[in-house]
Amino acid sequence: MSSIKWYSGLINEPLTAALKPALPMLAIGTLAAALSGLTKLGALWCLVQVIDDQSVTWIIGVGALLLASAILSSAASWSTHKAEAGFAARLRRQVAKHLIRLPASTLTRWDDKKLRSLLSNDVLSLHHLVAHLPAEIVTFAIVPLVSIAFLVAISGLQALLVLTPGAVAALYYLWFMPKISARHGEQRAKVMSEIVTAVDEYVRGIRASRIYGAQSGALASYHSATDRFTHGMITWVRKVATAAAVAVSLLQAVATFAIAYAITYQQGTAAIAAGLFFGLAIVTPSLRLGHGLDYVSAGRNAARHLTDFFREPPLPSANARVPESRVLLEAKAVTLTAGEQFVVERTDYRFSPGTMTVISGPSGAGKTTLLRALAGLEQTLSGSMRLAGVDLVMLNEEARHQTIRLLPQGSSALLTSVRENLTLADPEQADEKLEAALRQARLEVDLDAHAGNLSGGEMQRLGLARMFLTSAPVLLLDEPTSALDPDTTKHIIKSLQLLAHSQGKTIVIVSHDPVCAAEADVHLQMQRNTLRVPE
Numbered sequence: 001m002s003s004i005k006w007y008s009g010l011i012n013e014p015l016t017a018a019l020k021p022a023l024p025m026l027a028i029g030t031l032a033a034a035l036s037g038l039t040k041l042g043a044l045w046c047l048v049q050v051i052d053d054q055s056v057t058w059i060i061g062v063g064a065l066l067l068a069s070a071i072l073s074s075a076a077s078w079s080t081h082k083a084e085a086g087f088a089a090r091l092r093r094q095v096a097k098h099l100i101r102l103p104a105s106t107l108t109r110w111d112d113k114k115l116r117s118l119l120s121n122d123v124l125s126l127h128h129l130v131a132h133l134p135a136e137i138v139t140f141a142i143v144p145l146v147s148i149a150f151l152v153a154i155s156g157l158q159a160l161l162v163l164t165p166g167a168v169a170a171l172y173y174l175w176f177m178p179k180i181s182a183r184h185g186e187q188r189a190k191v192m193s194e195i196v197t198a199v200d201e202y203v204r205g206i207r208a209s210r211i212y213g214a215q216s217g218a219l220a221s222y223h224s225a226t227d228r229f230t231h232g233m234i235t236w237v238r239k240v241a242t243a244a245a246v247a248v249s250l251l252q253a254v255a256t257f258a259i260a261y262a263i264t265y266q267q268g269t270a271a272i273a274a275g276l277f278f279g280l281a282i283v284t285p286s287l288r289l290g291h292g293l294d295y296v297s298a299g300r301n302a303a304r305h306l307t308d309f310f311r312e313p314p315l316p317s318a319n320a321r322v323p324e325s326r327v328l329l330e331a332k333a334v335t336l337t338a339g340e341q342f343v344v345e346r347t348d349y350r351f352s353p354g355t356m357t358v359i360s361g362p363s364g365a366g367k368t369t370l371l372r373a374l375a376g377l378e379q380t381l382s383g384s385m386r387l388a389g390v391d392l393v394m395l396n397e398e399a400r401h402q403t404i405r406l407l408p409q410g411s412s413a414l415l416t417s418v419r420e421n422l423t424l425a426d427p428e429q430a431d432e433k434l435e436a437a438l439r440q441a442r443l444e445v446d447l448d449a450h451a452g453n454l455s456g457g458e459m460q461r462l463g464l465a466r467m468f469l470t471s472a473p474v475l476l477l478d479e480p481t482s483a484l485d486p487d488t489t490k491h492i493i494k495s496l497q498l499l500a501h502s503q504g505k506t507i508v509i510v511s512h513d514p515v516c517a518a519e520a521d522v523h524l525q526m527q528r529n530t531l532r533v534p535e
């Protein structure tokens, strides 16, 4: 019952989809682990027989069964880890797939740190739950039962008393230990997160402000948190680990021996040995299971984080097709909200192919929200965005990406070469094409240069070079020249206009820059929640 509860965090649609293909391999691994435990008990049985009868058969039996147990244990570990590795890889792919289908406004709630934690820490936290726990539970259920059967067969029902110290130790491990360990674990996790925050603030303090006071404040928090962490660890070792070690290694073994001896001394050495060996057989599986229980709450928390992420509603999509060139982009009675407020209300507008449109307007008017909706990355409250007459929600991500490219505001570069930044979205491009795009964006930089070293304005032009490179018929650019001087702005805007005119592209630019507005084929103003031609 409780194992079902432990796994309830895992039993939900997206996680079970990743887990399902791993189940046969996990079942094989779990079976092999149980067989390994049983063959080890078989070896113990043979060992007990050797005490009275040193025949070769029993001795070979001990060796063969121990070997079989070792092989089965390795096979169990290999197959459960292989199954878990497949599960983790599928889960990471599912996260990536879901991520590209989320609306832009949802993504603002999932910053880099949260996503990194989801893909690494949370997937890792499920490792123990998937790769180890099933085999540990099954072994814990089977091995003690068979041990009891052996004990009763050798020394009668009274031999069950031998199990008492083992049962007490197991109870201590499986019930009492997790309770105090969880209490300490919670404190440790809290202090760990304080350490991470302090390190983050320390680094940010140096990077953002270089203010000594901010750094030393963060450093002081770091020292205090690490001191508390060390103190917590010492307390944990004293109160939990030492007590557990004493209970299991000393008290339990001695008590088992005393009881085994008292009950079986009249039946001879073999019976005493059997009482001892099988009396201990309950402890090993419970120790392994107890070790796993520590990970259950971490695993359940990780499953909850992943489930919360998968529950974020994705943008609707279907598999409609649109022409690959000269497409009309159209807002039809569109109403858009950003947070609680309406930013666009019942607006109609047709962005014609072969035209460069510039949209300006007051800060916070909703221009970015409109541009994201034109890219199909925000859902409309009512009305629709249409491409060649097809509602954007009828396209899948691939088709949307092939037809519409959005250059977001303040977009940064990947910390790799300029070449890789340019070929990320269009991998098959030759160097000559990449260099031509860089020239159009007025960026003089080597393709092998590291993009992390570019200035803010150069990074902006790297993003613009990607727009010159793409074959997508619709280009949407959010403040693409905010970091550029008027001369460069004018040159680039003219190049974009030439692109629109010569290749029939639909280009929409959101900009406060009067130079952009002056060059536009059509200049629109966002005013009172709609698009207007300025007077």
Ligand SMILES: Nc1ncnc2c1ncn2[C@@H]1O[C@H](COP(=O)(O)OP(=O)(O)OP(=O)(O)O)[C@@H](O)[C@H]1O
Residues within 6 Å of the ligand: 105, 106, 108, 338, 339, 340, 341, 343, 361, 362, 363, 364, 365, 366, 367, 368, 369, 370
């Ligand atoms: N995810 C969000 N949740 C809540 N409010 C939001 C969200 N995104 C935008 N807003 C709000 O919606 C309004 C429009 O934002 P938007 O970024 O579209 O404006 P903008 O016209 O592009 O502004 P700017 O010119 O300053 O870039 C702003 O008031 C903003 O605070």
